[in-house]
Amino acid sequence: MSFDLWTLGFQAVNVLVLVWLLHRFFWKPVAAMIAERQARSATLLNEAEATRAEADAALADLEATRAAIAVERDALLAAARKEAEATGAALIDAARAEAAALHDTAKAARVRAAAALKDAALEDAQDLAVTIARRLAARLDGAAIDAAFLGWLVQGLTDLSAADRKALSADSLEVISATPQDAAAQERIAAALSAALGTPATPSFRTDPALIAGHELHSPHFTLRNSWAADLDRIAAALKAADPEQKAGVTSDAA
Amino acid sequence: MDSPLQSVPLFMAGPVPIMPAVVTTWAIMAVLVLAAVLLTRRLTLVPSPTQAAAELLVGAVDQQIRDVTGAPPAPFRAFIGTLFLFILIANWSSLIPGVTPPTATMETPAALAALVFLSIIFFGVREGGVGGFLRGFALPNPVMIPLNMLESITRSFSMFVRLFGNVMSGVFVIAIVGSLAALLVPIPLMALDLLTGAVQAYIFAVLSMVFITSAVEKGDPQPKEP
Numbered sequence: 270m271s272f273d274l275w276t277l278g279f280q281a282v283n284v285l286v287l288v289w290l291l292h293r294f295f296w297k298p299v300a301a302m303i304a305e306r307q308a309r310s311a312t313l314l315n316e317a318e319a320t321r322a323e324a325d326a327a328l329a330d331l332e333a334t335r336a337a338i339a340v341e342r343d344a345l346l347a348a349a350r351k352e353a354e355a356t357g358a359a360l361i362d363a364a365r366a367e368a369a370a371l372h373d374t375a376k377a378a379r380v381r382a383a384a385a386l387k388d389a390a391l392e393d394a395q396d397l398a399v400t401i402a403r404r405l406a407a408r409l410d411g412a413a414i415d416a417a418f419l420g421w422l423v424q425g426l427t428d429l430s431a432a433d434r435k436a437l438s439a440d441s442l443e444v445i446s447a448t449p450q451d452a453a454a455q456e457r458i459a460a461a462l463s464a465a466l467g468t469p470a471t472p473s474f475r476t477d478p479a480l481i482a483g484h485e486l487h488s489p490h491f492t493l494r495n496s497w498a499a500d501l502d503r504i505a506a507a508l509k510a511a512d513p514e515q516k517a518g519v520t521s522d523a524a
Numbered sequence: 525m526d527s528p529l530q531s532v533p534l535f536m537a538g539p540v541p542i543m544p545a546v547v548t549t550w551a552i553m554a555v556l557v558l559a560a561v562l563l564t565r566r567l568t569l570v571p572s573p574t575q576a577a578a579e580l581l582v583g584a585v586d587q588q589i590r591d592v593t594g595a596p597p598a599p600f601r602a603f604i605g606t607l608f609l610f611i612l613i614a615n616w617s618s619l620i621p622g623v624t625p626p627t628a629t630m631e632t633p634a635a636l637a638a639l640v641f642l643s644i645i646f647f648g649v650r651e652g653g654v655g656g657f658l659r660g661f662a663l664p665n666p667v668m669i670p671l672n673m674l675e676s677i678t679r680s681f682s683m684f685v686r687l688f689g690n691v692m693s694g695v696f697v698i699a700i701v702g703s704l705a706a707l708l709v710p711i712p713l714m715a716l717d718l719l720t721g722a723v724q725a726y727i728f729a730v731l732s733m734v735f736i737t738s739a740v741e742k743g744d745p746q747p748k749e750p
Contacts, residue, residue, distance in 0.1 A: 271531055272630055276543045280626065280635035283549045287556065287610055292602035295560035299582045300601065302567045302575075309569060 395505050399481060402497045406482040411448055418483035419461055422495045426465035426486075433491075434466050440488035442472035447480035447496060458484065531629055545626035552613050552626070581605075592730065593737040600733065603643055607636065608729035615691055615721025618698070619714060625721075627691040630684075637684035640732045644676065648739030660742025683731055690724050 406414060426434060444450075444458055455474050462470040472486070483496030494502075533541030563578045571579060585605040589597035611627060618625045626632040648657035661672040694717040702710045 272634075273531055273541060273543060275540050276531065276546055276629070276631035277635050277638070279543075279546045280549060280632045281639055283546070283553060284606070284610060284636060284639055287553045288602055288606040290553070290557045291560055291606045291609070294557060294564055295578070296582060296602045296605055298564040298567055299575075299578050300586070300598070302569075302571075303579055303582060306569055 391505060391509060395501060398501050398504075399498065402481050402501065406447075406497065409482075414482050415446070415448070415450075415454065415484070418495055419458060422484050422486060422493065423461050423465045425493050425495060426462070435468075437488060437491050438466040438468040438470065440490060442470055443475060443487045444472045445475045445477045445480065445485045445487060447476070447478060447482045447484075447498075449476045450474055462486070531631070543629070543631070544624060545629045545632050548617060548623060549614070549626045549632065552610065552617065556609060556613065588730065589733060592733045593740070595737075595740075599647070600736065604729050604733050604736075607640075607732055608725050611636070611687065611725035611728050612722060615725060616718060618691075618695055618717060618721070625691055625695060627687055627724075628695045629692075630688055633684045633688040633691075636687065636728065637680045640683060640735065641676070641680040643732070644680075644735050644739045647736045648742070651740040652742070657739065657742075660739060663742055679731075679735060683728060687724055687728055690720055694720050 426437075429437070442462070444455075444462075450458065458474075459470055459472060462472060480496035480498045481501075483499070485495050485499065486493040531543050531545070534544045534547055535542050563574055566572075567575060582601070582605070585601060585608065586597040589595075589600050589604060593600065614625050614627045614632065616625075617623050618628070627636075645657065648660065651657075652660070661669045661676075663672070694713075698710050698713050698717060701713055
């Protein structure tokens with residue numbers, strides 16, 4: 270058994286040198302690489318965490334924006350609904366007013382048309398009455414009719430006041446007859462007028478077939494209508510004035 | 525067969541005998557340093573398989589140190605890791621025909637144990653100062669000072685004897701069996717020697733770390749990191 274101190278020293282130095290060499294060429298660079306990788310990983314993790322935090326923040330902002338949009342959308346919808354309701358109500362009111370106006374206009378037009386129709390019917394009735402009267406007058410004895418109408422003319426003058434008769438006698442008089450009057454008839458009429466007025470009368474004579482039958486007395490200030498035409502006019506005026514339907518229609522339109 | 529307890533100089537460098545164990549150690553050093561240079565020549569963030577293996581080794585050593593000391597592994601990594609690598613390669617060098625492991629001679633384990641003994645003092649003084657390191661011998665009470673001093677020597681001595689005994693006995697048994705039946709029969713024993721060599725390297729490194737940690741904690745008792 271031997272123990273060599275030189276060998277002991279060599280081996281101790283050898284191991285120390287090996288410790289230094291491996292520290293220089295192995296342990297240190299490999300550990301540094303591991304640490305660098307861990308640092309990179311930590312950096313990447315931190316960056317990923319930061320990115321995730323940013324993404325979370327962006328997501329939160331997005332959620333908030335979305336919620337705000339939803340609130341704004343609800344508000345806009347409510348406002349639009351309210352506006353639509355107001356517009357609809359206004360349109361309905363306007364349509365209702367327009368319909369009422371149209372109804373009133375139509376009703377007034379209908380009333381006017383009915384009145385015009387009635388006037389036309391009345392005029393037709395008048396024309397028919399005139400025609401009927403004219404045909405009846407043609408079949409009657411003209412002298413008797415003239416005598417009757419002359420009597421009614423005298424009666425009309427007699428019904429006037431004395432002052433009116435006196436004023437009338439001062440005017441130039443014109444007798445309008447429905448048929449031509451011969452000289453004898455003219456004298457007879459003048460005599461009758463003179464008797465009725467109380468003063469001699471010298472009227473002029475003129476013929477107007479529109480009177481149908483009868484004699485009318487005209488002066489610059491006085492007219493005494495005494496003919497069938499005047500009678501028909503009076504009857505038509507009385508019918509028009511006494512028409513209950515026309516009165517009722519006008520009354521309801523006014524209401 | 526020569527006695528494993530007997531060392532014969534390979535050659536003489538003047539008055540200095542150069543033993544085979546020293547030459548083998550130089551060869552092991554050359555292989556380790558060359559491999560380290562080649563491995564760390566192109567380190568990248570995306571590791572190659574060899575770089576991954578190197579990082580796995582460094583990570584395992586760091587984790588072992590962290591488990592034992594509870595402290596950052598950087599101050600102890602080079603010493604403990606190199607001890608483990610050197611002893612492992614030295615033990616496994618017996619597989620090369622004609623090579624006697626350096627750890628099978630008394631000088632190499634004794635030198636390793638002496639380095640551990642000195643490193644205990646070095647790390648203990650660095651951590652707690654000379655006074656703190658010496659006060660550690662008076663724990664738990666001054667009566668224990670002689671026993672603690674004796675223990676600091678004997679535990680290093682036990683490491684030396686354990687490593688030398690295990691490796692030397694393995695080599696010795698293989699040599700005896702090989703002399704009786706040289707073909708195939710020693711192979712199981714050689715495999716067992718591989719296991720024994722790895723275990724002894726691990727035990728030597730871990731015990732070194734435990735003893736250094738003990739000295740550090742006695743010199744400057746601090747709570748371990750979680």
